[in-house]
Amino acid sequence: xxxxxxxxxxxxxxxxxxxxxxxxxxxxxxxxxxxxxxxxxxxxxxxxxxxxxxxxxxxxxxxxxxxxxxxxxxxxxxxxxxxxxxxxxxxxxxxxxxxxxxxxxxxxxxxxxxxxxxxxxxxxxxxxxxxxxxxxxxxxxxxxxxxxxxxxxxxxxxxxxxxxxxxxxxxxxxxxxxxxxxxxxxxxxxxxxxxxxxxxxxxxxxxxxxxxxxxxxxxxxxxxxxxxxxxxxxxxxxxxxxxxxxxxxxxxxxxxxxxxxxxxxxxxxxxxxxxxxxxxxxxxxxxxxxxxxxxxxxxxxx
Ligand SMILES: C[S@@+](CC[C@H](N)C(=O)[O-])C[C@H]1O[C@@H](n2cnc3c(N)ncnc32)[C@H](O)[C@@H]1O
Numbered sequence: 001x002x003x004x005x006x007x008x009x010x011x012x013x014x015x016x017x018x019x020x021x022x023x024x025x026x027x028x029x030x031x032x033x034x035x036x037x038x039x040x041x042x043x044x045x046x047x048x049x050x051x052x053x054x055x056x057x058x059x060x061x062x063x064x065x066x067x068x069x070x071x072x073x074x075x076x077x078x079x080x081x082x083x084x085x086x087x088x089x090x091x092x093x094x095x096x097x098x099x100x101x102x103x104x105x106x107x108x109x110x111x112x113x114x115x116x117x118x119x120x121x122x123x124x125x126x127x128x129x130x131x132x133x134x135x136x137x138x139x140x141x142x143x144x145x146x147x148x149x150x151x152x153x154x155x156x157x158x159x160x161x162x163x164x165x166x167x168x169x170x171x172x173x174x175x176x177x178x179x180x181x182x183x184x185x186x187x188x189x190x191x192x193x194x195x196x197x198x199x200x201x202x203x204x205x206x207x208x209x210x211x212x213x214x215x216x217x218x219x220x221x222x223x224x225x226x227x228x229x230x231x232x233x234x235x236x237x238x239x240x241x242x243x244x245x246x247x248x249x250x251x252x253x254x255x256x257x258x259x260x261x262x263x264x265x266x267x268x269x270x271x272x273x274x275x276x277x278x279x280x281x282x283x284x285x286x287x288x289x290x291x292x293x294x295x296x297x298x299x300x301x302x
Contacts, residue, residue, distance in 0.1 A: 013133030022110030032082030
């Protein structure tokens, strides 16, 4: 195992522990999909939510959100996930269509349906890494919908705190070909040593011309926002205590580590994209999103 501390080993599937956060994001995407000004559309998202008894009461439509946009969880936080989905959709599609990359790796893929909903160029392979229980649930729902992927989809059931490289290689990943990697809503659940290993491994397996996007939280002490509306309403409305799932040890400087390895990086607040798209969350007092950053990294062609 990479790293010794872990808060989320108990539950393997989507019904609890960190797996349940995949359903939280799916519900947010379902709500975003039904907005008249949707930033991203994911027609699969509400099917995941409706298939899980743990979320029987969760909304999947903005019209049924109590308090509407003022609801800190299903209003503002859901919109955050909608914006994040859009920005990272654009990143992946740019890498594939403009950068010519044909190999995609979704780390902590959860219920990400990008293999099914994005228009990939011919020849694309999408590797989806998550734990076995999460992927088993995903497959059950997608099979029930007779969903057809728009790329070659390769699920890789493995724990990212373990030796996931062997599993990815066995699944056919080719380190000689450029790749695009995504760690969306993942790193803060991993022990710091597992994050360092992940970044080192992405570097090692990335041919020149590869790209990586990931999300980090910059706060030294995550508890500083424990009373924020976002964390308290997530706990009160759906019983997910995000702070208890996050790994709270000091984080590595992954963006800095990539620069030291020769990558070029750019670091953005989500709010920059809110302004760019004309909609999305804005900063507020006592804001659990204040330290969130989206990092985009490129391994230069020489
Ligand atoms: C907040 S969800 C995000 C899912 C997806 N990236 C998205 O944005 O829709 C976090 C995901 O990370 C996965 N995850 C957390 N720790 C993991 C680990 N140690 N190994 C593999 N997956 C893990 C969870 O199972 C969950 O699917």
